[in-house]
Amino acid sequence: MSTAQDRKNLKPKDYKSEIKPIWCPGCGHFSVLSAITKALAHLGLAKEQVALISGIGCSSRIPAYVDTYGFHGVHGRALAVASGLKAARPDLTVLTAGGDGDGFSIGGNHFLHACRRNMDLTYIAMDNEVYGMTKGQASPTTAPDWSHSKLTPHGTGIRRFQPAAIALASGASFIARGFSGDPSGLARLVVEAIQHPGFSFVHVLSPCPTFRPEQRAWKQQVHPCDLETTDNPIDAAHAIQSDDGRSLGIFYIESLPVWRSEKAAQRSLSRIEQEFLV
Amino acid sequence: MSTAQDRKNLKPKDYKSEIKPIWCPGCGHFSVLSAITKALAHLGLAKEQVALISGIGCSSRIPAYVDTYGFHGVHGRALAVASGLKAARPDLTVLTAGGDGDGFSIGGNHFLHACRRNMDLTYIAMDNEVYGMTKGQASPTTAPDWSHSKLTPHGTGIRRFQPAAIALASGASFIARGFSGDPSGLARLVVEAIQHPGFSFVHVLSPCPTFRPEQRAWKQQVHPCDLETTDNPIDAAHAIQSDDGRSLGIFYIESLPVWRSEKAAQRSLSRIEQEFLV
Amino acid sequence: MNEREQAMSAQVLEFLAHAQALETESGERYRELSETLEIHNNPEAAALFQKLAHYGESRAEEVVQQTGGMALPELPPWECQWLSAEGPHRCMEEAHYLMTPYQALRLVLRNESCSCNLYRRSLRDAVDLGVKKIASEMIREKEKHLEWLYSCIEREAETHHPPQEDLDPPNAPE
Amino acid sequence: MNHSYFTPHENAVSITITGSGGSGAVTAGLVLLESVARAGLYGLMGRSVGPQIRGGESAAMVRFSSQPVDCPGDRFDLLVALDWRNVLRFVDEIPLDERSLIIADPAAGDAPEALTQSGAQLLTLPIKEIASGVKGGRINMVALGAVGAVCALPPDAMTESAAHTLAPKGDAVVAAATECILKGYDSVAEGRSFAAAPRPERARARWNISGNEASGLGALRGGVRFVAAYPITPATEILEWLAPRLEQLDGTLLQAEDELASVNMIIGASFGGVPALTTTSGPGLSLMMEGLGLAVASEIPAVVVNVMRGGPSTGIPTKSEQADLNIAIYGFHGDAPHLVLAPLSITDCIATTQWGVGLAERLQTVAIVLTDQSLGQARAVIDPPEMPLFTLSRQLADQPTDPYLRYRVTAEAVSPVTAPGTADGIYTGDGLEHNERGAPSSIAADHLAQLEKRQRKLEGFDYGKRWAEIEGEGDICLLTWGSSAGVVFEAANRLRAQGQTVRVLAVRLLAPLRTQILREAIGTAQRVLVVEQNHQAQFFHYLNAQQALPPSAESYARPGPLPIRPGEIVDLVQQGGDV
Amino acid sequence: MNHSYFTPHENAVSITITGSGGSGAVTAGLVLLESVARAGLYGLMGRSVGPQIRGGESAAMVRFSSQPVDCPGDRFDLLVALDWRNVLRFVDEIPLDERSLIIADPAAGDAPEALTQSGAQLLTLPIKEIASGVKGGRINMVALGAVGAVCALPPDAMTESAAHTLAPKGDAVVAAATECILKGYDSVAEGRSFAAAPRPERARARWNISGNEASGLGALRGGVRFVAAYPITPATEILEWLAPRLEQLDGTLLQAEDELASVNMIIGASFGGVPALTTTSGPGLSLMMEGLGLAVASEIPAVVVNVMRGGPSTGIPTKSEQADLNIAIYGFHGDAPHLVLAPLSITDCIATTQWGVGLAERLQTVAIVLTDQSLGQARAVIDPPEMPLFTLSRQLADQPTDPYLRYRVTAEAVSPVTAPGTADGIYTGDGLEHNERGAPSSIAADHLAQLEKRQRKLEGFDYGKRWAEIEGEGDICLLTWGSSAGVVFEAANRLRAQGQTVRVLAVRLLAPLRTQILREAIGTAQRVLVVEQNHQAQFFHYLNAQQALPPSAESYARPGPLPIRPGEIVDLVQQGGDV
Numbered sequence A, B: 001m002s003t004a005q006d007r008k009n010l011k012p013k014d015y016k017s018e019i020k021p022i023w024c025p026g027c028g029h030f031s032v033l034s035a036i037t038k039a040l041a042h043l044g045l046a047k048e049q050v051a052l053i054s055g056i057g058c059s060s061r062i063p064a065y066v067d068t069y070g071f072h073g074v075h076g077r078a079l080a081v082a083s084g085l086k087a088a089r090p091d092l093t094v095l096t097a098g099g100d101g102d103g104f105s106i107g108g109n110h111f112l113h114a115c116r117r118n119m120d121l122t123y124i125a126m127d128n129e130v131y132g133m134t135k136g137q138a139s140p141t142t143a144p145d146w147s148h149s150k151l152t153p154h155g156t157g158i159r160r161f162q163p164a165a166i167a168l169a170s171g172a173s174f175i176a177r178g179f180s181g182d183p184s185g186l187a188r189l190v191v192e193a194i195q196h197p198g199f200s201f202v203h204v205l206s207p208c209p210t211f212r213p214e215q216r217a218w219k220q221q222v223h224p225c226d227l228e229t230t231d232n233p234i235d236a237a238h239a240i241q242s243d244d245g246r247s248l249g250i251f252y253i254e255s256l257p258v259w260r261s262e263k264a265a266q267r268s269l270s271r272i273e274q275e276f277l278v
Numbered sequence C: 001m002n003e004r005e006q007a008m009s010a011q012v013l014e015f016l017a018h019a020q021a022l023e024t025e026s027g028e029r030y031r032e033l034s035e036t037l038e039i040h041n042n043p044e045a046a047a048l049f050q051k052l053a054h055y056g057e058s059r060a061e062e063v064v065q066q067t068g069g070m071a072l073p074e075l076p077p078w079e080c081q082w083l084s085a086e087g088p089h090r091c092m093e094e095a096h097y098l099m100t101p102y103q104a105l106r107l108v109l110r111n112e113s114c115s116c117n118l119y120r121r122s123l124r125d126a127v128d129l130g131v132k133k134i135a136s137e138m139i140r141e142k143e144k145h146l147e148w149l150y151s152c153i154e155r156e157a158e159t160h161h162p163p164q165e166d167l168d169p170p171n172a173p174e
Numbered sequence D, E: 001m002n003h004s005y006f007t008p009h010e011n012a013v014s015i016t017i018t019g020s021g022g023s024g025a026v027t028a029g030l031v032l033l034e035s036v037a038r039a040g041l042y043g044l045m046g047r048s049v050g051p052q053i054r055g056g057e058s059a060a061m062v063r064f065s066s067q068p069v070d071c072p073g074d075r076f077d078l079l080v081a082l083d084w085r086n087v088l089r090f091v092d093e094i095p096l097d098e099r100s101l102i103i104a105d106p107a108a109g110d111a112p113e114a115l116t117q118s119g120a121q122l123l124t125l126p127i128k129e130i131a132s133g134v135k136g137g138r139i140n141m142v143a144l145g146a147v148g149a150v151c152a153l154p155p156d157a158m159t160e161s162a163a164h165t166l167a168p169k170g171d172a173v174v175a176a177a178t179e180c181i182l183k184g185y186d187s188v189a190e191g192r193s194f195a196a197a198p199r200p201e202r203a204r205a206r207w208n209i210s211g212n213e214a215s216g217l218g219a220l221r222g223g224v225r226f227v228a229a230y231p232i233t234p235a236t237e238i239l240e241w242l243a244p245r246l247e248q249l250d251g252t253l254l255q256a257e258d259e260l261a262s263v264n265m266i267i268g269a270s271f272g273g274v275p276a277l278t279t280t281s282g283p284g285l286s287l288m289m290e291g292l293g294l295a296v297a298s299e300i301p302a303v304v305v306n307v308m309r310g311g312p313s314t315g316i317p318t319k320s321e322q323a324d325l326n327i328a329i330y331g332f333h334g335d336a337p338h339l340v341l342a343p344l345s346i347t348d349c350i351a352t353t354q355w356g357v358g359l360a361e362r363l364q365t366v367a368i369v370l371t372d373q374s375l376g377q378a379r380a381v382i383d384p385p386e387m388p389l390f391t392l393s394r395q396l397a398d399q400p401t402d403p404y405l406r407y408r409v410t411a412e413a414v415s416p417v418t419a420p421g422t423a424d425g426i427y428t429g430d431g432l433e434h435n436e437r438g439a440p441s442s443i444a445a446d447h448l449a450q451l452e453k454r455q456r457k458l459e460g461f462d463y464g465k466r467w468a469e470i471e472g473e474g475d476i477c478l479l480t481w482g483s484s485a486g487v488v489f490e491a492a493n494r495l496r497a498q499g500q501t502v503r504v505l506a507v508r509l510l511a512p513l514r515t516q517i518l519r520e521a522i523g524t525a526q527r528v529l530v531v532e533q534n535h536q537a538q539f540f541h542y543l544n545a546q547q548a549l550p551p552s553a554e555s556y557a558r559p560g561p562l563p564i565r566p567g568e569i570v571d572l573v574q575q576g577g578d579v
Ligand SMILES: Cc1ncc(C[n+]2csc(CCOP(=O)(O)OP(=O)(O)O)c2C)c(N)n1
Pocket: A056, A057, A058, A059, A060, A075, A098, A099, A100, A101, A102, A103, A126, A128, A130, A131, A132, A133, A134, A139, A208, C174, E230, E231, E232, E233, E259, E283, E284, E287
């Protein structure tokens, strides 16, 4: 078993597993993986005390590539699995990761309620504005005029889903945006997110060069967000609503009571059973 | 068959069906029913051109009580049924109604995506901050310290779901709040919502005297919202974020392209089949 | 050691910590690329990146050796400015599974020149003589490496054909 | 078994108290049930309500006996009407005959013909008048007193029960109730009590428990310390009972946003090493199937208590039916072996839920426990149940192999598992097909090995005798499952009393079916009759699917909402082959 | 039927072209298939890929014949390796033997021993060299030319197919491909072509269609004008094909946020009177079951095409399996009768999907159409299918009764329905149990009447002969369903050629099962063998559940991912009773 000292000496690559990603070379998800391992190494977390939970999608394959406990569940349910795990095992550091389809389309409801619930969880959404795994359909974050999916040949015509705005409106207490093209900056966001007591949401722009080659231009489009991190939801709403979706940084940190399982005075089961006695 | 003239003469009570509500005496849902029939009469809509779709809950029983086409589906899916109906039958006036549990808990994801999609639908959420039908559990809009449900004996401890804020963040183009204690005002909101081209969301405070008797005090708490209706999402976000949840009126109206089914140059099926010929 | 020398060595150590982070990052990135290109059936480019991964890793080792046993300061990744927007991870996004060794080399060249420029900047900006000394050594080493890269590129250019478009459709594994 | 299913028909009395909203029929029923217990007897109470949330009409139905009671009777001995409003809604549910007695207040008007035409006798009592003679007096307590007199229950038992039940309402209420009960008792002339009513006995320690509470207790006994669920009728009471008690045992109950969340939450908790359970009813179970398939494939123990109600779709939420057997057994995409269990009575909800949790943990799979509204929302007076002697728990890999093979194909096909926190046991659980290490694989050999392993661990396990309750020998074999067992056991007893030899086979472990033993247990019975409460004869077809039945086996399947009554089965058997 | 299932083994050639990402193996396979069509032959093409999204290895497998081809062969006559990288992944899927030929370029290195040890002959060709001699030349087209030469396909057929397939890439690409094909053709020495290859015939009009396209076409033929769905492998291509074409027919395709939405959206559209369909695969089907139950209870026509993949849970998404039969038949809570159909071939996807839509409309219920990856993602060259002669549509209540009884119990148990817009036909559809008017009811008689009505309308309908495909007479009866039919038909032919008498019964209408006719069709066969591709023998058990099989019937159930091959069945039958 590893001692605290050993742990301190764990390097990012020690948090990588021996399984090799199936991701396309050039996929932004590689850098998210790298940022997560950097963050874990920086925090010196014992591998066995961390669990990384995901759903289904290219991005959601990530748990197998990280050498911590992991769970690759079904499409859209990562946050539910993570919430159950954290509620039952508050001692663990629980991370959740997955794609824009997984998190905002099929998984949208759990996103809303995880933000509200404010468990001490970190959720990293790897957003490439497309369904990579199923060959390039529009996701909720896809621009309405992107017409390269055969399912929506004229574009979806539908407003984009705004992850940060929804997180804020749902009551998330930590909201940040990172970019896979800046894995060190992203590592910092992940570290802060893990350290934040409560639900932390890190929205990561992570290009899919295979189905969205034009996303290579994100490098030129991203910029630091111009506002100071705020704990005022009204200011944050203002900033997020007027944001172009490409600004990076922490938008919002609020100090809120963290969800915890309520405990009552302990009783034994046989004491409880007495209640049935007539 | 009713002529246009007949229709003009339809009174609110003509839009009531012969089935008597199972609701508790004093339930706010009665007034919502009344507001809807008033709105339909005011608009002079032919009964057979209207469809009212719901999920499951006390509130969701409403279609049977309105003498238009109706559908009482399963819990949480009303907006999905309504969206399919409207997409396939754009000629109909499609209304959707249901409770806070139905719409914001199990149905949260469809709410998000219906707001984004901006179909020409009206959604009336009858919010009593409780699950009435299943005997009084906390819903997403229940205050965190309400401890009267046996399932959450210390209160949920979870932030309330903010329907208007979520609707705005999701991209809804019409957002209003009404109160069942003011059925005429509510009727006006419903009329405007139906007339709004695109997705219109009417959040209705509709007390449940059985499980939330303290909601009788809502009468004293509601007040008109002090802002002018805006089409600026940033202003609306400001107004909604700083709102106490009891202000009434229309918060936001935006003129946006309405979702419509794309049509291409028409071809016959046999022409399409030619494509398979080698 | 007098006080000045001590302060100097702290700056040297900091410089080395940055250099070590930079070279480690390069090495790891090359290794990752090598592995993924292997999985994507591009053995030529994979072999090249493997070689370069070795280089990066041994450079990182060498940097550590220069400390003469002193511990490098702990450097959170984001405090290593060299790993920010301009750092060596950039090659990842440019990668493509059909990339030729020529394209791979060009990408590495960009990356390594960027590292070299960072060392040059340190040489220029540093007041500490120790830093200046080590930086110029590193630049020399980097320049040698760049030269080697140039020669490889030249060699590859002769036979290089840009990859053809992938005619096969993508897969949907899940 | 510390509890026999034998309920002598002659030795049981069935009573219903009906009334409209606010009349207190259900409260009277609850006090009556407790009185029965205090009188040293056993009892069962169900209820029926109108579609209104509040203020609708309701009926409390109590049956009691000197033996345990596990099913309703064929008819009612006594109907007490607190008023006549809407009582007709219950006509189908309250069979009366000329031996029945109706107690009513003439002030409430005439008894409806639909009731009196049964030939039942009418006993009029000035209930309202008596109640108004007591300060704070209520008619339901007066009526209760009258019931006690007719049934020869000791007045003490009733007043004590009322005091206990009404204690939270304060002393004045208790005092008024006591007075009303005694006055009601006295209002019945001597000699009007039932001759054949079970005689009160020396009181013994008894439990008063509902099926839903029993399932909750079974969960706790099984070690469940995490529950996530979404409310749904008729399962919510399990959660209501569990929520405060889990807290007292350092556990957690989480109300989820929907059933998709709740099933995935328990998967998360169970992945974390904490035995976890959810509860639901049909519509919720449908939504959970994808998650349950994930638990099967990733081998995470997970338990669902599904309290069945009338189906399909929203169906009849407040009524009982056994129509979710198909989905419980077959409702997964792909080949997904798992456990399905069904308690045979309220008491059995405790042990069977506990067993389900234990088996799920031991075999790292999903257990679906099928109870139903007739068990869940009914209350029974029972003997205090002992903790059954089995210890089933997760096999932990404390010293994992290197590399740790999470899905190792072992001799008994169960792979020891680690929980997060174990230093050398790191792995990634996966619903994608995988190899022994847990890495995704689409290789035919890996797929086959894992499919076989997941099947074999269930098939090969020694479930002991608990898989079914078997009673009697004979040419007639009555086969049943779940809540229908009580009726079938009683019917069999009556048939035996008539000289028939009958074997009853009530199956508790539905999947994997112990086909071979089941066939042996049927033996050479001349007549095999499969009894269940649904429309499509789901159990009958399932038994055929498993080739467990002789070709001549007959099916008796009848949907809800009316309960199957023992007389129905007796008649069927007596009619001969024409089912 | 305008299409026989007979495929003479001797008269078919199987070819696989393998290569890693970018080598163009799949494109070569597509061109080869079209060439086969242009040569007047029939063909079938499947493919296999690695786990990578792009740049993985892939294999195109083409089998062609002068008769329609509905299944893969036992072995491959020809393997063309564009390179050897990772070809071992396909070893299990590409059985070779000493009669097989391997074509490869020596420049690509030595053939792996795992392949050569089959005894296959090796023909080396300088593929790469030839390609580099052509400006823009590509090895896959050179290899294709060589295949053509070995199989004696006319060069024109190949160059024309290439021109057609590659036209969107521009003239230069087409010109280079043409030159490569011809050079590849010429590179094969005369006398190296297969002696027994099917001879090109005079070209006739043929279709080149995938199973997923065929399902899409069947939907349109059936009248579907609204589709809502969520992408999932291997069903997405149905949507890709439908999306632009629905627009051309004034219809709509909506990409939903999830499967819960998509199934409820089609319920909404269908309530609106527009025939509606969704498509999915196992995990999505699991999520749809609650919605489908609603459609059953509220009697809204709704169709799901479920393209099965390896299960359980996420399973093996890119591979075929027939393991969703259980959930399709039984996966509802409550008693929910509905239709389950399965196309027997790619061609049959057209008619069976159309039939499914028609039946759902006619009977106001749910139809689940079970295809699978092996049909959906394969392409075939077939005869242009005629529009079958049935007209099934919704019975409209144009002149509704007053009050309009939406759920009236009629003679045939189907209640004429209105669509919104009909003035006197207003009603509320409901998943709660209801009376004939549609008002919620928990009365036993209403429940029974509606349960029986929903069952009877399905049981009583005359489905005609289309319920199954029956061929031959004899002591041996091979029973199968869905995509396994092709293999079984071919095996039967081979057995007949060996002098056995064999009857094949391939069931298309799985629910409601035509049990009586099925029993008659089995007749007195001595040996009954049930063939299917899953682990738990789901069809076998289902047939037993319906008491459709004689006790001696045997099961041959084998899971994916490898396809069942005709020789497996032939061997089984020849082995005698030891299945
Ligand atoms: C219930 C269910 N529906 C659909 C799918 C198919 N599916 C797999 S991944 C995916 C979308 C992935 O997109 P995203 O989450 O954005 O991840 P990415 O691949 O882009 O990283 C879909 C629709 C599934 N596996 N399960």
